[in-house]
Each structure stands twice: as C-alpha cells, then as structure tokens.
Amino acid sequence: MIQVGVDIGGSHIAACLYDSMDKELILDSRSTLHVDPNWEARRVLDTWSAAISNTISFSQHKVTGVGIAIPGPFDYYEGISRITGVNKYECLYGMNIKNELASRLSMPASQVRFINDASAFAIAVSTIGKAKPFRRCLAITLGTGLGASFIVHRKPVFSDPLVPKSGFLYDQLVEGVMADDLFSTRGLIHLYYIVSGKRASNALEIFQAAKKDPLARKTFQLFGQKLGKFLSPFIEKFGAEVLVLGGNISNAFEYFKDQLIAELPINEVHQSGLMDNAALIGGALLVDDSYYQELSDVIKEM
Template identity: 80%
Template sequence: MIQNDNKHEQTSGAATNNRLAMIQVGVDIGGSHIAACLYDSIEKRLILDSGSTYHVDPNWEPTKILDTWSAAISTTISCSQSKIAGVGIAIPGPFDYYEGISRITGVNKYESIYGLNIKNELATRLGLADSQVRFINDASAFAIAVSTIGKAKTFDRCLAITLGTGLGASFIVNRKPVFSDSRVPEGGFLYNQPVDGVMADELFSTRGLLHLYHIVSGQRATNALEIYQLAKSDPKARQAFQLFGQELGRFLAPFMGKFNAEVLVLGGNISNAFELFKEPLIEELPIEHVYLSGLMDHAALIGGALLVDDEYYGELSDLIKEM
C-alpha cells in the first residue's frame, strides 16, 4: 500500500569503498527496540543490508540497556568496509539532546538510565569520540528526513506528524525544526495541546482510534491494525477512520494556518491506513499538499544519520539545545 517516495532509499548491498563516500550510522530507539542502519551520504540512501534490530526491555538495568544498544550499532558498523563518520540517534524525550543525557522519567520506560550521559557511554563502548555520537528527538528526525529527501523536499515550510502510540510533530522551515517561534506551540509540540479538555495525544493516536471505533460500533478492538482489517468489510470501522481524519484535520488546521505550512507529511503506524481518512482530513485543512511518507520506518534512521554531517549539525546545534 505504501510506495517509497524517493529512489535513493533503495539499496544494492553492503557498503563498499570503491569511491569516496561518507558512511554514517542512523539509529532509531523506541520503547522496546533499537534499529540501526548505514547511510550513504553520496547516494543519499540507507544501505539496508546493514540494518540491525534488537529487542530492548525498557525496564532492564542500565548496563544491559546500554550494552544492547551498543551491540545493535556495532553490528551495523561491522557491515561497513569504510570508516564510519559517526552515529546519529533518534530517541524520544525527555532528553538532553545536545549533551546526550537521558531525562526520561515518569513514563514507565528507561527509568534506570535517567541522568546518565548516554553520549559518553555509547562512545566508549563503540570506540568513538563523544563528538561522533549525536542525538535528536525522534519526531524531529522523521521531519528532517521527509524535508530533506522525502515528500516535503520541494517545500520551505512543512509540518510532519507521526500517528501511532502517540502524536509526534515537528514544524520545519528549510530543513530545520522550529521550536521557539510565535507561530508554533511551545517546543513545537502538538501532543500536549488541549482539545475539549483532553490532550491531543489521547485523541490522535491508537488510543483515540480505538475509542472512536467503540463509540460508533459499540465493539472494542485491540489495536489499529485490527480496525484497519475490519474496514475492508465493516462500515463502522471505516466510519471510525473517517471521524479520525475529520477531527485530526480540525485540530491541525489552526496550527498549520498560523505557521503558514505549505505541506503536511504523515508517518507512523496509523498512517498505513491513510487512504481511509485522507479525504475528511484534507477537507478540514487550509492546504492541498498532504502526503503519506514513503520513508515510513526508515525516516527516523535517515534523520538520525543526517546529523553526522558536520555542516548540517552546526546549523542545527543551537536548535538541538532547545529540544
């Protein structure tokens, strides 16, 4: 159902050193996994044969978490025949992205690494300099990828959102996230915006879709995929997606208008069902350019890898301090 939105994401195999190339490592850390992959900065593509994904229990002790993260990254690095330039990591917050210190607490995951300097811990394990390990918010990594080599690359002002277990968002101007501007909410966040007394994260997420399906059908589903599969034959499931799109559009419209966004790009698991809520979503928005990101799960990896470019990171560094 999803097509790649740029040809450079294709791969022909492992990295080679038959030409000058800067090989970067992109990393995506989630609540229960870590994924890593080499990125070729010349051809602007992930080298998918180098990909590694490890399961992580977020309640493990610090050493086991860090050793597992290191093992996944090392596995990917071992696929490169060229020296890697560095590692860029997309990770959810709260996190001190510039210093590389975890501030995650109160969310029942990764509590054990709170206050640890993850930059130093991983650099030591990987045999890299601290400066070669860089971090960014996962939603911002997604947005950077789609605005650099994805659907939004021809637009100056983009809003990129991810729809899954929560609502991720990033406002982008000329490939750079915007956090402190009168035209965007504080921090560039949308998940914590109130909607009739409820946080947007509760509505525009798996929880919100499940709630809508229960309201219209009287039945309960266990996840978004179940509702998507039911939609093939169940009009109530289709109605739930239609309502989801309509309410999402009404929520996003004032933020996009104030920001003068030119394009909206969607990612995350729920966006796999984009065709089921696309029309009611667009009807509520002040723009016509609304796209599903073909980069999907690869976007955070690409966004992380792009941090390794010193010139680009130099442009982003002050912004990353604000995250």
Template identity: 50%
Template sequence: MFSLGVDIGGSHIACCAFDHTSKKLLKETFSYEKVDPHGAKDEILNTWLLALINSIMLLGKPITGVGLAMPGPFDYYRGISQIKEVDKLQSLYNVNLRSELAQSLNMLPSQIRFINDASAFSIAEASLGKASAYKRIVAITLGTGLGASFAVNGMPVLKDKRVPDSGYLYNQYYKNILADELFSTRGIIEAYREVTGEQITNVKELYDKVAIDNQAKLVFENFGNRLGDFIKPYLEEFGTEALVLGGNISKAFDVFGDSLKTQLPNLDELYVSEFGEEAAIIGGALLLDEEYYDEIEFTLKLM
C-alpha cells in the same frame, strides 16, 4: 563518508548505515532488535549495542559517527535522557548516553549525536523527500503518541510565535482532551470500544475490519476529521505548505485521508512519508554532516 542512523523507540532499536555521498541508506546494513522498555539500564544499552555493532560490522568500513533519533523528554545537546514517569525506558533517566555509547563503541563523545525523533523525521522529508520542494513543512507521526515537527528550509523551528512551544502538539488540548490521548493508537482503540464495546489490541486489527465493519470505517473517518480540525489552526498560523504523515497509523491513510484533506483544503501537499520508518534513521544519520550540524547545533540546545 558513512555514518550510522538510529531510530530509538520505547520497545525497539533500528539502525542502518548512511552514505552521505549518494544520500542513501545502505539497506544491507540494517539491524533491528526488540527492547524491553522496562528493562534495567545495562540490559537496554546492551541490546542497543548489539544492533549498532551489527550494522557497523555489516558495513565493514569506518563511520564518522552515530546519530540517534530519540523520543523525549531528552537533553539532545548533551545526550542525557530525561525520560521518567512514562511507561518506557525509565531506567535511563539522567544517564549520559553520549558518554556510555562512546565508551562502548570506542568513539569520541562528539561522534555520538542525538535529535528528537519527530524532528529527525521532518529533516529527512525536508532534505530528501517530496517536502524538499517547500519552504514551510510540518511533519506528524501518528503512533503510540502524537509527534510533530515544524520546519523551515529543513531546519526544525522550536521557539517562534507561530509554533507551539518546542513544536509539540501532543501536549495541546482538543475539546478539553489531551491531543496525545486522541490522536494515537490508544485513542483509536478507545474510540472503537466506545461505539462497539469491543476491545481490540492495535490499529492494524481495526484496519483489517474496515471492509466488513462500517463502525471501524467510521472510527477512522472521524479520526481524520478530528485530526484535521485540531491541527488546522497550527498549520495556518505557521503558513504550512506541506504536511507529511508518518507512524503506524498513517498506514491507514486510505481510510482517513479524505476526511483529513477535507479539513485542510489550503495545503499544497498532504501525503504519507515515502521513507516510512526509515525517515527517523535518515534524519539521525544527517547529524554527522558537519555543515548541517553547525546549522542545527543551536536548535538542539532548545529541544
């Protein structure tokens, strides 16, 4: 059995066929397209379809459906975008993407499924990654924003007294500052600007400075300290055994990892995802496993 896993970002779509027998992505079917986050609805959907159809053609075999890992806010159960008042994909607000994609791909609406991108990441890690050895895991994505997912036995936990509402951390505060403003690309860029007066464009540029610029190194180390201090109470309350990191900022783990670990000494495991950007694709594809979908269906209604 094959399905198509999809990672939707504000400015890209990445998709790949997944073999449910071997539990592996068929990387020869990988397809990627850049997306204009400010484009009109039809422009964005046509770009998505270009990538989806390309992967399906590269597979050359029937698929059971398509599982899309999407940023929120989003009605994941019904497949309707709720994204507005942010700098991405606003033209899709209130669009029934399940219906639109099913019609364009000549599939049944039930064959098009959606999940939060951070949850998809945690599902992949808890099902097929090192975190599968643990019952309670937290997965965090560090990139343009702060994504988080709390999971027990591979199932995202959204409504529980031991986790923040919906499992979100981006909307929590650290020292009176919104976490999403600190633990993100813009947060790191701003931290470096504050200490040097220099404006950089992205995290990779800052990472490349570490060997020659002690201020860059200190910014990353401070990032690790503050991130650990911020998430520690949430991890302890949940009884977290393993913490998995993903997203572009995690590529600098060799610089901020030690300071983060110092803040979180009680974890059994703290590591960067081995799947990288493929994790969300895998998590999306797994939605087409009917047994798993039956278990997670109610959780999707709460997302």
C-alpha cells in the same frame, strides 16, 4: 560518506548504515534488537551498543559517526538522559549516554549525536522525502502518541510565536482532552468502540477490518475529520505549505485522506513513504558536520 542512523523506541533499537552520496539506507545492514525499558542501565546500553556495532561491522568503509533518534525528555546536545516518570528507561536518568555509547563503540564522543525522534522524522521527509520541494512543513507521526515537528528549510522550529510551545501538539487540549489521547492508537481504538461497539486491540486490526467493515471505515473518516479540524489553525498560523504523515496509523491514509484534507487550509497532504526508516535517516543526517552545525542551536532547545 557512510553514517549510522539509529532509532530508539520504548521496546526496540534499530540501526542502519546510510550512504550520504546515494542518499539512501543500506538496508542489508539493518540491525534490530528487543529492549526491555525496565532493564538495568548496563544491559540497556550493552544492547544498544550491540545493535550499532552489528551495523557498523557490515560496512566496508570507515563509518564517520552515529546519529540517534530517541524520545525525550533528553538533553540532546549533551547526550544526557532526562527520562523519568514515564515507566521507561528510568535507569538511565542523569547518565551521559553519549559518553557511555562512545566508550562501548570505541569512537570519539563527538561522533555520537542525538535528536528527538519526531524531529528526526521531519528532517528526513524535508531532506529527501515528500516535503523536500517545500520550505515550511508540518510533519506528524500517528502511533503510540502524537508526534509533531514544525520545519523551516530542513530545520525544526521550537521557540517561535508561530508554533505552539516547544513545537509540541500532543499536549494541546481538544474539548478538555489531550490531543495525544485522541490522535493516537488508543484514541483510534476508543473512537472505533464508540462507532461500532467493538473492541480492537490495535490500529492494525481496525485497518484490516476497514476493507470490509463500513463502521471501521467510518471510524477512520471521523478520525480524519477530527484531526483536520485540530491541525487546521496550527497549519494556518505557521504557514505550512505541506503536511506529511508518518506512524502506523498513517498506513490507513486512504481511508481518512479526503476527510482530513477537507478541513485543512492546504491541499498538499502526503503519507511520508519512508515507512519505518524516516527516524533512521533523520538520525544519520546529523553526522554531516555542516548540517549539524546549522542545527546545533535548535538541538540545544529540544
């Protein structure tokens, strides 16, 4: 069965075919297009459908559906955008994106499915990635913001007394500061400035500097220590057996791994290894009808 996985971000869309038999992406089919989140609605939707169509045209077999990982707020079950007040895709607010894309792609709306991007990442790592051998997993993404998903047997958990409200960690406070402002690119940049007095423009710059600069390495060590202290009570309460990291900051895992693990109640901590492909895989897995049926109640909660 050939499915399409889609990853929609603030400035891009990526689509790729996924072979469910071989459990792998067909990377030659990947189509990535730039999107300005402030474009008018028609241009955004036309660009999204163009990327997906480009990928579908690569397949020599019938494509069974499209699974899309997209940040919220979003009505993932009905496919309606609720994004507002965040200076991106405001033009789509209230629109039924499921119907709009299905019409452009000439496929039934039932074949177009949506999921939160952090949950898509977690589903991928727990289905074919480093968390596959474990029942309970916490998967986080460290990048523009802090994404998180608590997983039990491949299913995200949102309304459970063992997890924070809606399964979010980004809005938790750490000494009066939102976790999203600490465990993200901007948080890392600020920490580097405190440690070194130097200003970096992005996480990659600090990562590259760490190869020679002891202050950049110290920044990552402090970042790992603080992150571990923050995550520890959530991991313990939930009973997570493994922590999996993704996002661009996780590329520097070697520099903060020891400090992170030292603060945690578990030793099973892994970089996802799926690079930028996890959300694509997680999206594609939605096309499996039996799995989507298992997830349907969860998706309604997102």
